[in-house]
Amino acid sequence: MRRIPLLLLLAGLVSLAAAPQAAQPAGTESIRVMPLPRDGQVYVSFELAGGVTEELRETIRSGLQTSFAYDFELRRGVPLWVDRTIAIATVVATVQFDNLTRRHQMSRLIDGRVEDALVTENQAEVDHWLTKFDRVPLFRTTELEPNAEYYVRVRARARPRSTWSLLPWDRTGAWGHARFTFLP
Amino acid sequence: MALRLRDAEPPTPSLPDLPAPWPAAAAPRRRPFRDNSRLILSGILLLVGALATLLTIANRSAAYSPDFLVEVVLYALSVADVTMLAALVFVLARNIVKLIVERRRALPFARFRAKLVAVLLGMTLIPSVLVLIVGSEVIRTSADRWFNAPMDEVLSSANRIASDYYRDRQKLVTDHAQRIARMLPAELTGASVPMTSRVRDVIAPEVTLERLQMVAVYGVHRGAEGALQVVPVIDVASPNLPAGYSRAAADRLAERTASGGAEQRALETLAGGGELMRAAAPVIGSDGRTVGVVVATGLLSGDLAERSRRMTRAYEDYMQLRVLKQPLTGAYLSFFLMLTLMIMVGATWIGLYFAKRITRPVQMLSAAAREIGAGHLDRRLEPETADEFGSLVEAFNSMAGELAASRQKLEQSTYDLQRKHLEVEGRRRYIETVLERIATGVISVDAAGLVTTINASAARLLGLDPYATGRPAHDVLARRDLAPLLDLLHKVLRGRAEPPAQEIALMRDDREVHLAAVASALHGESGAEEGAVLVFDDVTPLIRSQKVAAWREVARRLAHEIKNPLTPIQLSAERLRRHFGAAAPATQALVAECTSTIVAEVDSLKGLVDEFSQFARMPAPRAVPTDLHVLLDDTLTLYNGLFSHLRIDPRYDPALPLVRVDPDQIKRVLVNLIDNAIEATSRSGTITIETQHDPSNNLARLVLADNGPGIPPADRDKLFMPYYSTKKRGSGLGLAIVRRIVAEHGGTIEVGENTPTGARFTIELPC
Numbered sequence: 003m004r005r006i007p008l009l010l011l012l013a014g015l016v017s018l019a020a021a022p023q024a025a026q027p028a029g030t031e032s033i034r035v036m037p038l039p040r041d042g043q044v045y046v047s048f049e050l051a052g053g054v055t056e057e058l059r060e061t062i063r064s065g066l067q068t069s070f071a072y073d074f075e076l077r078r079g080v081p082l083w084v085d086r087t088i089a090i091a092t093v094v095a096t097v098q099f100d101n102l103t104r105r106h107q108m109s110r111l112i113d114g115r116v117e118d119a120l121v122t123e124n125q126a127e128v129d130h131w132l133t134k135f136d137r138v139p140l141f142r143t144t145e146l147e148p149n150a151e152y153y154v155r156v157r158a159r160a161r162p163r164s165t166w167s168l169l170p171w172d173r174t175g176a177w178g179h180a181r182f183t184f185l186p
Numbered sequence: 187m188a189l190r191l192r193d194a195e196p197p198t199p200s201l202p203d204l205p206a207p208w209p210a211a212a213a214p215r216r217r218p219f220r221d222n223s224r225l226i227l228s229g230i231l232l233l234v235g236a237l238a239t240l241l242t243i244a245n246r247s248a249a250y251s252p253d254f255l256v257e258v259v260l261y262a263l264s265v266a267d268v269t270m271l272a273a274l275v276f277v278l279a280r281n282i283v284k285l286i287v288e289r290r291r292a293l294p295f296a297r298f299r300a301k302l303v304a305v306l307l308g309m310t311l312i313p314s315v316l317v318l319i320v321g322s323e324v325i326r327t328s329a330d331r332w333f334n335a336p337m338d339e340v341l342s343s344a345n346r347i348a349s350d351y352y353r354d355r356q357k358l359v360t361d362h363a364q365r366i367a368r369m370l371p372a373e374l375t376g377a378s379v380p381m382t383s384r385v386r387d388v389i390a391p392e393v394t395l396e397r398l399q400m401v402a403v404y405g406v407h408r409g410a411e412g413a414l415q416v417v418p419v420i421d422v423a424s425p426n427l428p429a430g431y432s433r434a435a436a437d438r439l440a441e442r443t444a445s446g447g448a449e450q451r452a453l454e455t456l457a458g459g460g461e462l463m464r465a466a467a468p469v470i471g472s473d474g475r476t477v478g479v480v481v482a483t484g485l486l487s488g489d490l491a492e493r494s495r496r497m498t499r500a501y502e503d504y505m506q507l508r509v510l511k512q513p514l515t516g517a518y519l520s521f522f523l524m525l526t527l528m529i530m531v532g533a534t535w536i537g538l539y540f541a542k543r544i545t546r547p548v549q550m551l552s553a554a555a556r557e558i559g560a561g562h563l564d565r566r567l568e569p570e571t572a573d574e575f576g577s578l579v580e581a582f583n584s585m586a587g588e589l590a591a592s593r594q595k596l597e598q599s600t601y602d603l604q605r606k607h608l609e610v611e612g613r614r615r616y617i618e619t620v621l622e623r624i625a626t627g628v629i630s631v632d633a634a635g636l637v638t639t640i641n642a643s644a645a646r647l648l649g650l651d652p653y654a655t656g657r658p659a660h661d662v663l664a665r666r667d668l669a670p671l672l673d674l675l676h677k678v679l680r681g682r683a684e685p686p687a688q689e690i691a692l693m694r695d696d697r698e699v700h701l702a703a704v705a706s707a708l709h710g711e712s713g714a715e716e717g718a719v720l721v722f723d724d725v726t727p728l729i730r731s732q733k734v735a736a737w738r739e740v741a742r743r744l745a746h747e748i749k750n751p752l753t754p755i756q757l758s759a760e761r762l763r764r765h766f767g768a769a770a771p772a773t774q775a776l777v778a779e780c781t782s783t784i785v786a787e788v789d790s791l792k793g794l795v796d797e798f799s800q801f802a803r804m805p806a807p808r809a810v811p812t813d814l815h816v817l818l819d820d821t822l823t824l825y826n827g828l829f830s831h832l833r834i835d836p837r838y839d840p841a842l843p844l845v846r847v848d849p850d851q852i853k854r855v856l857v858n859l860i861d862n863a864i865e866a867t868s869r870s871g872t873i874t875i876e877t878q879h880d881p882s883n884n885l886a887r888l889v890l891a892d893n894g895p896g897i898p899p900a901d902r903d904k905l906f907m908p909y910y911s912t913k914k915r916g917s918g919l920g921l922a923i924v925r926r927i928v929a930e931h932g933g934t935i936e937v938g939e940n941t942p943t944g945a946r947f948t949i950e951l952p953c
Contacts, residue, residue: 057509064505065498101505102349102498103356103453121449163256164509 033178037154044141050133069096075155091140095132146184155179256513263520270527294552299545306537318526329515345501348494360465363482367467382420399424400483404440416444430457439466440479459488547575563590631659632717667692674705678718697903700726737908741798749795759784807848821856831870842879845886851927858920866894891946
């Protein structure tokens with residue numbers, strides 16, 4: 003009987019640690035997502051409106067490597083059950099400002115692979131680099147069922163966070179999702 | 187007369203077996219964790235190690251990358267905080283609920299423990315919360331003070347200076363590159379002079395005049411498929427250019443520029459210190475296409491570059507700190523909170539532990555004391571510590587052991603007492619039974635003269651109330667005829683020597699009763715007089731028998747002495763009559779009258795002597811089973827037709843069995859009694875002869891009653907004495923003989939009043 007309180011405590015800790023994974027979207031959606039299945043790939047265009055806040059600019063200007071991580075999930079709805087995740091992908095856009103040369107070193111990675119790099123002094127270009135993506139190939143259509151409906155869900159998180167909360171899980175970030183029907 | 191009890195021991199009732207001593211109760215289980223000092227020490231060491239680790243992490247927090255700090259360290263600290271908070275809430279809630287439940291159940295020491303826990307928790311939590319609040323505020327305030335306007339201004343200005351310088355230098359290099367690029371189109375496309383020498387002539391002065399450290403020129407050609415090829419044409423480097431620079435960086439810059447890339451600048455940090463600033467400018471031909479690229483390189487000395495970098499780094503560090511102020515503050519706050527929570531949890535747990543440790547032994551002692559009060563003397567406690575509480579527990583155990591031993595002894599004593607009591611009770615009942623059953627009367631009085639015992643025989647013999655115990659003896663024995671008995675008792679109570687046995691005659695139920703009485707003093711264990719006991723026996727039958735025996739002896743001697751001279755007297759009288767047969771008629775008549783008188787009286791005397799002889803020497807009865815009814819009928823036939831006014835009424839019990847009697851002797855008894863009854867009724871009246879069977883006493887009862895004048899009470903007892911008669915004639919031995927015959931048959935004969943008048947003789951014979 004004594005072990006039950008300990009088990010309950012452990013269960014609480016596990017749920018605490020797993021909370022970030024199960025965290026539901028906070029706030030309204032602000033990522034506009036447009037998936038486009040074509041040529042064996044699912045291309046996703048997405049834009050994070052208002053992602054580069056003044057705080058983030060200050061972070062960039064401080065010389066910290068700042069990144070936007072977009073976590074994509076290709077999912078299929080299951081009635082009366084948990085939706086099934088078909089595939090996941092991560093797109094990371096990073097920028098680092100050199101206060102000496104006043105230039106931004108930018109890069110984009112898809113699932114850890116460097117896809118593009120750029121150096122600029124233009125802040126607008128930095129904003130664009132971080133928040134606007136056009137036709138990024140994220141998923142293959144080989145795992146998709148023809149004429150089935152899917153949806154792409156994306157969550158964007160900026161790093162590093164300059165805020166702090168006693169609660170360990172991260173409730174910040176923007177969300178977006180879009181549905182599409184796979185027509186081969 | 188001594189009263190002897192039987193020697194046999196009275197039966198001792200059986201007692202249940204003495205209860206077996208209770209086995210010692212098993213010792214209670216120990217709580218392994220709370221009382222295991224090694225575990226507790228290990229826990230403390232673990233905690234200290236965790237604290238040291240956290241302290242190290244906290245000290246190095248500024249050196250961590252922001253991502254690591256926020257995502258890992260801060261996350262771990264937040265998780266730890268929430269865990270510690272949950273643990274604290276859990277510990278508090280669990281113990282508070284437990285305390286509430288214990289108080290509601292009114293468990294022993296629940297209120298004291300609740301107070302102790304409340305005080306300990308208050309002493310722990312209140313200061314901890316205060317420290318937490320104050321400490322958090324201090325951390326926040328300090329963190330705010332790290333960043334101030336002057337510092338902002340200084341670092342920002344320094345950074346601006348450095349970056350402006352870099353910008354200017356970069357611009358200069360860019361301007362040179364562009365200028366050189368404007369000068370080269372003809373040389374790169376012209377065919378009159380070799381291209382390299384022409385180019386050299388253009389770019390060499392730039393290096394010589396130390397405007398630039400190196401100038402590299404690339405030619406751009408288009409391949410068959412339109413692919414650009416950037417080919418180095420010539421580069422001129424200053425001899426002061428430090429070694430270790432990378433040509434590939436210049437080549438990449440040229441390629442980038444040739445392909446129209448926006449970024450036409452590059453910065454290379456040299457291994458030996460210093461930085462190379464490169465700027466590329468396309469060489470536009472006359473057709474407007476890029477025919478070449480000029481890459482100009484300027485050098486920033488090591489010191490300058492280093493200082494600039496330092497200024498910028500300082501600025502960036504400061505700005506990054508500012509940006510991460512919240513997470514850093516959060517890290518410190520989390521760490522502080524975690525420390526505080528750990529202290530609170532530890533202090534709370536330790537406080538609760540010690541509260542329990544203090545109250546638990548007392549609780550156990552209280553519970554054990556209750557159990558011992560309820561009779562469970564086998565309850566023992568195991569001392570859990572070696573301190574004063576342990577001594578208290580051991581003292582309790584020894585007290586319980588002594589109580590158990592005392593109880594055992596008490597039970598043993600009680601058992602022995604019960605056994606003795608039962609023995610005494612048995613003996614008392616035995617004595618009481620004996621006293622109630624014996625024919626001897628026993629009266630005992632205490633030292634105050636109060637009657638303590640009157641047995642049934644005493645009550646019957648003396649005609650006393652058998653429940654007169656507790657009354658003074660002089661009240662109980664107040665009758666005049668009991669004065670001798672009272673006198674006996676008083677003599678003994680006054681402490682005189684025990685008087686000898688006395689014979690006392692009383693009148694009971696109109697009969698004379700002879701008692702042989704003796705009184706003795708009762709002494710206690712200490713020898714003090716505790717009273718007296720009066721013992722008396724009914725010796726009336728003995729007296730009677732002695733009288734009868736005496737009379738019998740007299741009768742025998744009398745018969746013997748008288749009978750002898752009677753015959754000579756009779757013979758002499760007859761001889762005289764024969765002698766004077768021839769005498770004168772007057773003399774003859776006189777002699778005949780006198781001799782007839784003599785002979786008649788001698789015959790009468792002979793009859794009397796015969797009766798005396800019979801009384802003296804009665805033969806032993808020859809008993810045979812006899813039907814009394816047949817015997818009675820035979821006897822009654824002797825009286826048939828003799829007395830016309832007399833009615834003899836036989837009433838026979840049909841259930842009367844055969845009785846072992848000597849028919850002749852019983853017949854004689856019947857004849858005697860019937861003759862007496864006939865005489866009593868003056869030959870006219872009713873004589874009732876009744877038989878009864880008493881199966882409970884196994885007796886055959888024969889009742890002969892007449893309706894004559896009856897027998898006065900004063901004469902009833904003497905009726906059966908020899909030579910006592912109410913008739914004018916007779917020897918007076920008839921009823922004595924009757925009694926003797928009945929006695930020799932083992933029976934009794936009593937005389938009483940008949941209702942409404944007359945006498946009633948009752949003979950009881952054993953069946």
